[in-house]
Amino acid sequence: MARKAGRTPAVTRRALLDAAASVIRTRGIAASLDEIAREAQVSKGGLLYHFATKDDLVRALAQDLVEAFRAEVVAAVDPADSAPGALTRAYVRACLSSSHDEVALRESAALVVQLGALPEVADLVRADTRRWSAELGADGLPAHVLALVVAAADGASAAPLWGGAVPHDEARALERQLIRFTLDQALWSHLEA
Known part of the structure; x- marks a missing residue:
């Protein structure tokens, strides 16, 4: 999934944090980066650009x-x-x-x-x-x-x-x-x- 047009890096980072909160809340800490990226409407590569690892x-x-x-x-x-x-x-x-x-x-x-x-x-x-x-x-x-x-x-x-x-x-x-x-x-x- 490509980056949403018009999103700044700060907006994308915020979307990733919000998506991580939502997915972890419902799926638990075992939630995958793929699930979080999908929720944020960001590619997994886009997620990894902002956060190199799940721990990060x-x-x-x-x-x-x-x-x-x-x-x-x-x-x-x-x-x-x-x-x-x-x-x-x-x-x-x-x-x-x-x-x-x-x-x-x-x-x-x-x-x-x-x-x-x-x-x-x-x-x-x-x-x-x-x-x-x-x-x-x-x-x-x-x-x-x-x-x-x-x-x-x-x-x-x-x-x-x-x-x-x-x-x-x-x-x-x-x-x-x-x-x-x-x-x-x-x-x-x-x-x-």
Whole structure:
């Protein structure tokens, strides 16, 4: 299959990453490069031009997911928020922003499970987790507050891995409660005791 007329290399690369996500989500990590190329409407040679091996494609897909979440968090930072915990509040918003789209969450969870089984992806995720820990740890919240808020946001966003998403209204309420908690210094001292 020839390259789609008018596609730039960046558009083709994006199509390949999206196709890889779709095919791996439904067929598993054993999906072939041929299947991914077909889904992207790109020749296998075109795919190999962008990603020399399947491992390269899978690593790029995992990196893309990591970067997409980071971009969501950055976009969720309130520029008017100068109180300690501004990044943590953005993290909470990003974790809970799509909680109402159960189908998308299940699809994302299926992809994460498939990719997470690969050691090189697990290494990438561990490195990203360390980066988040350092950045959130420097956000100005007490460690016990940060741990509770991040664990709650992560847990709610990971619910599809266990078969269900947090309903939209509950996700919005949880988001408000966690954000309020990051701002309530009086409550922090009660928990510390």
